[in-house]
Amino acid sequence: MSALRVAIIGTGMIAEVHARAVRTVGGRLTGVLGSRPERGAQAAGQWGGRGYPDIEELLADSPDIVHVCTPNATHAPYVRALLAAGVAVVCEKPLGLDGAEAHELADLARRAGVVATVPFVYRYHPLVREIRSRVAQGALGRVLLMHGTYLQDWMLNARTANWRVDPALGGGSRAFADIGSHWCDLVEFVSGERFDAASAQFALAHPERPVGSDHAFGGTAASERPSAPVETEDAAIVALRTRSGVPASVVVSQVSAGRKNRLWFEIDGTSASAVFDQETPETVWFGTTNGASILRRAEAEPSPAQARLNAFPAGHAQGWGDAFAAFVADTHAAVRGETPDGLPTFDDGARAADIVDAVRASALSASWEAVATP
Numbered sequence: 001m002s003a004l005r006v007a008i009i010g011t012g013m014i015a016e017v018h019a020r021a022v023r024t025v026g027g028r029l030t031g032v033l034g035s036r037p038e039r040g041a042q043a044a045g046q047w048g049g050r051g052y053p054d055i056e057e058l059l060a061d062s063p064d065i066v067h068v069c070t071p072n073a074t075h076a077p078y079v080r081a082l083l084a085a086g087v088a089v090v091c092e093k094p095l096g097l098d099g100a101e102a103h104e105l106a107d108l109a110r111r112a113g114v115v116a117t118v119p120f121v122y123r124y125h126p127l128v129r130e131i132r133s134r135v136a137q138g139a140l141g142r143v144l145l146m147h148g149t150y151l152q153d154w155m156l157n158a159r160t161a162n163w164r165v166d167p168a169l170g171g172g173s174r175a176f177a178d179i180g181s182h183w184c185d186l187v188e189f190v191s192g193e194r195f196d197a198a199s200a201q202f203a204l205a206h207p208e209r210p211v212g213s214d215h216a217f218g219g220t221a222a223s224e225r226p227s228a229p230v231e232t233e234d235a236a237i238v239a240l241r242t243r244s245g246v247p248a249s250v251v252v253s254q255v256s257a258g259r260k261n262r263l264w265f266e267i268d269g270t271s272a273s274a275v276f277d278q279e280t281p282e283t284v285w286f287g288t289t290n291g292a293s294i295l296r297r298a299e300a301e302p303s304p305a306q307a308r309l310n311a312f313p314a315g316h317a318q319g320w321g322d323a324f325a326a327f328v329a330d331t332h333a334a335v336r337g338e339t340p341d342g343l344p345t346f347d348d349g350a351r352a353a354d355i356v357d358a359v360r361a362s363a364l365s366a367s368w369e370a371v372a373t374p
Contacts, residue, residue, distance in 0.1 A: 095349030140269030
């Protein structure tokens with residue numbers, strides 16, 4: 001089976017993660033398009049392929065798949081051009097700056113008849129699939145309550161600059177759109193529940209930040225740059241309600257000291273509860289009224305859904321990078337005509353954008369807001 005030819009648009013941290021995942025699953029990287037030709041050439045020299053001066057030359061190279069890993073406001077223009085050319089697309093979230101734009105892109109992908117996916121990669125932790133299987137089989141009973149957090153600290157320093165702070169580049173929501181969308185997608189995916197209303201409160205840690213952008217996740221604070229007012233949230237507390245009436249809540253923050261990437265959720269049912277923490281993805285916690293147990297990945301007769309994603313034996317740790325590669329592998333399988341279970345598509349990206357819209361509207365109105373129903 002010949003390797004799929006893959007191009008990447010973007011040169012930042014997440015673009016490098018995409019490039020690594022493409023290589024891991026046997027894809028052939030044809031080249032990189034950066035914000036400037038020299039940046040694309042530099043990244044290509046590190047990752048493979050060649051630097052493209054513009055999207056026209058990228059398309060002339062006839063890639064099978066293109067990964068869009070650029071600031072949020074540029075997603076839609078790139079995706080429109082790629083779909084018009086009939087090319088499969090992986091687009092970083094948020095798919096669009098709002099629900100309307102995200103649904104436009106999902107509709108374009110559907111009409112183009114090409115594979116179009118969004119990297120909600122936390123779905124690809126094997127033990128996430130284990131919990132999902134048990135929920136579907138009724139092992140937790142009827143779902144009563146869902147709650148959790150997604151906490152980071154990379155924006156805690158008041159002098160940290162990043163393009164996401166600018167609504168023109170990142171959109172009207174920052175922390176929730178960036179990471180709260182992951183939590184909501186994951187919990188809906190695992191539980192089978194669908195959120196239909198939200199009540200949110202946003203918090204701002206620093207009223208001003210430096211303009212421009214540093215490296216994400218631990219970059220040097222831009223102490224010498226001029227500052228500008230901040231219009232997007234650093235943290236959010238959100239109450240949610242599902243269509244079947246199940247209450248849920250999540251705390252989202254990018255200013256919680258010591259928390260690097262703690263996506264954590266608990267699903268409580270009438271028979272049992274389940275907890276997943278993506279910073280310790282090799283184990284999950286199951287609780288009943290008779291006690292609690294810890295299940296380790298690849299042990300105790302894993303479900304078929306878990307077993308499919310177990311790349312290594314028990315005790316040989318898998319993590320986020322492995323989940324990312326598994327997502328890319330499923331995208332490649334879909335391009336080859338297969339139908340992998342749980343592959344997040346542009347429809348899921350549009351769904352996430354609808355939830356973000358409702359959460360932001362609620363934070364502005366201080367009232368419950370409905371999540372749009374497709």
